[in-house]
Amino acid sequence: MNDTLWSLLKIVIVLGGVMFIAPGLIMVERWLLALWQDRWGPNRVGPVGLLQLPADMVKLFFKEDWTPPFADRAVFTAAPAIVLMAALLSFAVVPVAPGLHVVDMNIALLFFLAMSSMAVYSIALGGWASNSKYPLLGSLRAVGQMVSYEVFMGLSLMGVVVQAGSFSLVDIVEAQKGLWFCIPQFVGLVVFLIAGLAETRRLPFDLPEGENELVAGFHSEYSGMKFAVFFVGEYVGITLISALVVTLFFGGWMGPGLPPVLWFLGKMMVLIVLFILVRGSLPRLRYDQLMGLGWKVMFPLSLANLLITGAIVLARGG
Amino acid sequence: MLSILRSLLLVFKHAFHRRATVSYPDRIRKYPARWRGRIILSRDPDGCERCVACYLCAAACPVGCIALQATQDEHGRRYPEFFRINFSRCIFCGLCEEACPTYAIQLTPDAEMSEYDRQNMVYEKENLLIDGQGKYHGYNFYRVAGVAIEGKDKGQSENERPPVDVNGLMP
Numbered sequence: 001m002n003d004t005l006w007s008l009l010k011i012v013i014v015l016g017g018v019m020f021i022a023p024g025l026i027m028v029e030r031w032l033l034a035l036w037q038d039r040w041g042p043n044r045v046g047p048v049g050l051l052q053l054p055a056d057m058v059k060l061f062f063k064e065d066w067t068p069p070f071a072d073r074a075v076f077t078a079a080p081a082i083v084l085m086a087a088l089l090s091f092a093v094v095p096v097a098p099g100l101h102v103v104d105m106n107i108a109l110l111f112f113l114a115m116s117s118m119a120v121y122s123i124a125l126g127g128w129a130s131n132s133k134y135p136l137l138g139s140l141r142a143v144g145q146m147v148s149y150e151v152f153m154g155l156s157l158m159g160v161v162v163q164a165g166s167f168s169l170v171d172i173v174e175a176q177k178g179l180w181f182c183i184p185q186f187v188g189l190v191v192f193l194i195a196g197l198a199e200t201r202r203l204p205f206d207l208p209e210g211e212n213e214l215v216a217g218f219h220s221e222y223s224g225m226k227f228a229v230f231f232v233g234e235y236v237g238i239t240l241i242s243a244l245v246v247t248l249f250f251g252g253w254m255g256p257g258l259p260p261v262l263w264f265l266g267k268m269m270v271l272i273v274l275f276i277l278v279r280g281s282l283p284r285l286r287y288d289q290l291m292g293l294g295w296k297v298m299f300p301l302s303l304a305n306l307l308i309t310g311a312i313v314l315a316r317g318g
Numbered sequence: 319m320l321s322i323l324r325s326l327l328l329v330f331k332h333a334f335h336r337r338a339t340v341s342y343p344d345r346i347r348k349y350p351a352r353w354r355g356r357i358i359l360s361r362d363p364d365g366c367e368r369c370v371a372c373y374l375c376a377a378a379c380p381v382g383c384i385a386l387q388a389t390q391d392e393h394g395r396r397y398p399e400f401f402r403i404n405f406s407r408c409i410f411c412g413l414c415e416e417a418c419p420t421y422a423i424q425l426t427p428d429a430e431m432s433e434y435d436r437q438n439m440v441y442e443k444e445n446l447l448i449d450g451q452g453k454y455h456g457y458n459f460y461r462v463a464g465v466a467i468e469g470k471d472k473g474q475s476e477n478e479r480p481p482v483d484v485n486g487l488m489p
Contacts, residue, residue: 036329038338281329282322 011092011102018091022235027053029235029276036280063224071221072129079126080219080226083233086118087240094243095170097253097260108169109161112244113154116199119237120146123201123208126230127218138217141287142208145198148294149205153195155302159188159309160248173252182249187305189249191298196241198294200234203279207287242271349427351453354410356428357403359443360421360452367447368422368459371398375414375423383407384414393468395460401446405431406439420459424452 027042027049034041042049067076093108095101105111120143127139161167163184164175172181182189198205209217219230246252246267253260255267285293340347349355362368371388389399414423433439451457464481466472473480 036332038332038335040337040339040341043341277326277330281325 007102010100013100014091014094014096014102015088017096018088018236018239019232022232022239023053023057025235025238025272026056026231028272029279032273032276033280036277057228060225060228065224065226068130068132068221070131072131075125075129076221077226079122079129080222080229080233081122082125083119083122084229084236086115086122087233087236090115090240091236091243093169094240094247095173095252096243096264100261101170104168104170107167109157109167109172109248113150113157116153116240117146117150119199119233120150122233123218126222127208130218130221132221134214134216135218135220138208138210138214138220141210142201142218144287145201145205145207145290145294148291149195149198149298152191152294152299152302153199155299155306156188156191156195157248158306159185162306162309162313169247169252173247173254176251176254180249180251180254185249185305185309187301188309189245191302191305192248193245194293194298196245197275197278198290200237200241200275202234202238202275204282204285205290206284207290210284238272238275239268242268242275245271349429351427353427353429354412354425356405356426356431357408357410357414357441357446358424358426358448358452359401359446360424360448360450360454362458362460363451363456364458365449366395367397368420368457369398369401370396370420370422370459371401372396372419374417374419378413378417380411380413381407381409395467398443401443403441403446404439405441406436421452421454421457424454426452 030052031041031049042052045051045055067073090112092102093105093111095104123142123146124139127135127137127142130136160172160181163181164172166172166175175181197203201208207217208214209219211217214220219227222230243264246264250267250271253264255263258266360368369386371386373386373388376382376384376386383404385400385402385404387399388396390396410425412425415425418424431439460467460470460475462476462478464472464475464478
């Protein structure tokens with residue numbers, strides 16, 4: 001009984017934390033982009049603009065929940081739910097601190113990869129069910145992009161798995177006691193970061209949305225809360241990728257002095273800021289450049305990384 | 319690859335730059351003196367209206383936002399019976415000020431003229447007329463122009479010779 005209660009509490013803590021951080025990121029992103037563009041950003045509503053987010057949320061709540069008459073109603077409604085569900089489910093396996101994780105699977109990493117692949121469905125279905133041309137073009141791009149970046153996203157993590165000898169995220173963090181994997185697995189880290197950017201459809205890789213060519217890409221037809229769910233889903237995705245980079249490459253909760261939760265959150269925030277910085281400084285790739293980067297550079301790089309890591313681990317007799 | 323890192327660094331360094339945005343209602347920038355803002359009608363040094371209702375401003379106005387009606391007072395001075403500027407049409411081009419022969423109509427450094435009701439954007443003469451001389455001091459049209467008014471005949475203006483008798487034969 002007590003165990004069940006503790007598990008439930010952990011679910012509430014982790015998921016509640018994520019659902020608190022992800023919308024907060026919207027504000028953080030707006031402030032940081034403003035800072036880097038020598039602007040002020042939102043600072044009118046409430047003290048230093050803190051109430052801007054609640055105001056936006058209230059506005060979205062009261063917007064008409066419009067489904068276009070030409071859309072496929074059931075799929076159109078389900079699509080935004082899938083993206084948020086997939087991202088939130090992945091958080092179940094992320095260990096925030098020793099003992100503070102919803103579930104410690106022995107295939108946690110595979111579970112994460114599976115769930116992040118699920119997000120493709122959401123975007124593909126959302127664009128398809130909208131039954132109009134720009135969303136369809138956006139979702140076509142999204143599928144092409146995410147399927148090809150998924151390949152080496154998984155491969156780039158295999159180096160970590162080989163070194164840690166386990167798919168469990170808790171074991172992977174424990175394996176980084178001596179040396180964080182960001183040093184021996186530097187190539188893997190870079191490849192995973194880029195794949196993560198593509199996976200969350202963030203700016204250098206935001207072709208599925210591409211405001212200046214596709215209106216808003218796959219979610220052009222969405223409004224009100226359905227749009228908000230897509231929007232928050234993207235930020236949950238960023239939080240997830242940052243949390244995973246911290247777990248896999250930067251020693252998770254480990255660090256001297258401060259409590260483990262703070263270490264984890266602090267490292268995660270640094271990575272999120274990096275994500276926003278990348279958005280603020282890099283232009284969008286062309287589609288053939290995107291595919292070229294994926295298949296001609298990142299894919300061979302991650303394969304070579306895996307081969308070399310495997311060879312070294314074998315040579316050491318591990 | 320290096321250029322990507324360089325642009326990341328460049329953008330990050332902007333965190334320590336001064337912000338270009340002026341937080342408007344908290345800090346109001348001083349407009350330059352020649353700013354083309356709210357239009358006013360000025361008075362001459364004697365405190366009379368400068369406007370002689372010549373209609374040049376209304377003719378110059380590209381959007382036709384100026385309406386006026388000329389009339390004369392008991393001294394023979396022309397003045398506008400009404401003078402109306404519709405600021406919801408005005409584009410603040412300043413052509414009326416250029417056209418004005420008497421420095422009467424002037425644009426001022428003031429841009430805060432928002433209204434909740436569109437009708438309030440139409441300014442009448444009592445809203446436009448100010449007590450001072452505006453940007454051009456010491457100018458009085460009737461003192462320098464060869465127009466006869468009560469108390470000043472033709473040829474009595476500053477720098478004006480007496481009128482030539484066109485019927486006379488003497489040089």
